[in-house]
Amino acid sequence: MSLNFDEMTKEELINYIKKLKREHKYGLVWEEKQEDLDELLKDNYPILENVSSKDILDYDGQPNLFIEGENLHALELLYITHKGSIDVIYIDPPYNTKNKDFKYNDKFVDIDDSYRHSKWISFMHRRLKIARKLLKKDGVIFISIDDNEVSQLKLLCDEIFDEKNFLGMFTWVRKKKGSFLSESVRKMTEYILCYRADKDAKIKFYGEKAYDNKWQPLLKRTNSLKTLELKGNVVEATIPDGIYKKGEYGKGGDNGKT
Numbered sequence: 001m002s003l004n005f006d007e008m009t010k011e012e013l014i015n016y017i018k019k020l021k022r023e024h025k026y027g028l029v030w031e032e033k034q035e036d037l038d039e040l041l042k043d044n045y046p047i048l049e050n051v052s053s054k055d056i057l058d059y060d061g062q063p064n065l066f067i068e069g070e071n072l073h074a075l076e077l078l079y080i081t082h083k084g085s086i087d088v089i090y091i092d093p094p095y096n097t098k099n100k101d102f103k104y105n106d107k108f109v110d111i112d113d114s115y116r117h118s119k120w121i122s123f124m125h126r127r128l129k130i131a132r133k134l135l136k137k138d139g140v141i142f143i144s145i146d147d148n149e150v151s152q153l154k155l156l157c158d159e160i161f162d163e164k165n166f167l168g169m170f171t172w173v174r175k176k177k178g179s180f181l182s183e184s185v186r187k188m189t190e191y192i193l194c195y196r197a198d199k200d201a202k203i204k205f206y207g208e209k210a211y212d213n214k215w216q217p218l219l220k221r222t223n224s225l226k227t228l229e230l231k232g233n234v235v236e237a238t239i240p241d242g243i244y245k246k247g248e249y250g251k252g253g254d255n256g257k258t
Helices: 010-023 036-043 071-082 116-134 150-165
Strands: 086-091 099-104 107-110 135-145 166-173 189-196 206-211 214-217 228-230 242-244
Touching (some): 036 071, 071 116, 099 116, 116 135, 135 150
Parallel strands (some): 086 135
Antiparallel strands (some): 099 107, 166 189, 228 242
């Protein structure tokens, strides 16, 4: 709900501040900015129109669902048809870079807009709340972002998905080297935040097919497969002494024994 502080009495403002202190002891507090779409959705609802010329067919010749349009409209529709049924969500939202890359209510938001962070957070909050409801219990979401809003996005996602469901932040190199003529720090990396839908979900990440055409975990992916020789009285192990050729022999336990 959007609030107009100019119309609130002194007592209403004091009560509102007290309420914020009770509800938000740590995290983001922002002035929510109303979107024109909210008013539009009160009396109207988006309807999908099939355009067969844009069908993207799967291996069985069946069309995939490809929705082109305003993302809030699309999310509202998917909430009805796909609630709790999505395995993976990847979103690449506007980065709010101050250079008019972000449009709010048909107007570009730039560095002179004193509410640019509040508008961006309001924009993301509404959409991420719906995305959270679309995920399966063992589903995950990946969100691309850069330096401009990464701190705000992390706190926002901690609130929506729960901090316990934060799986990590991946850093990827967008360019190899900066400009030698630049007088400021050049941004060479961006980030991808990852959250799971439920803390009990068991999520495994795998990288490139590095060995024997098998997917390798992203964690400890530099461990190589080599011939291992176990000599008597050298290591404590639950397998017999001897020579083991490179390959997979199961996983180590919590006690470090193999």
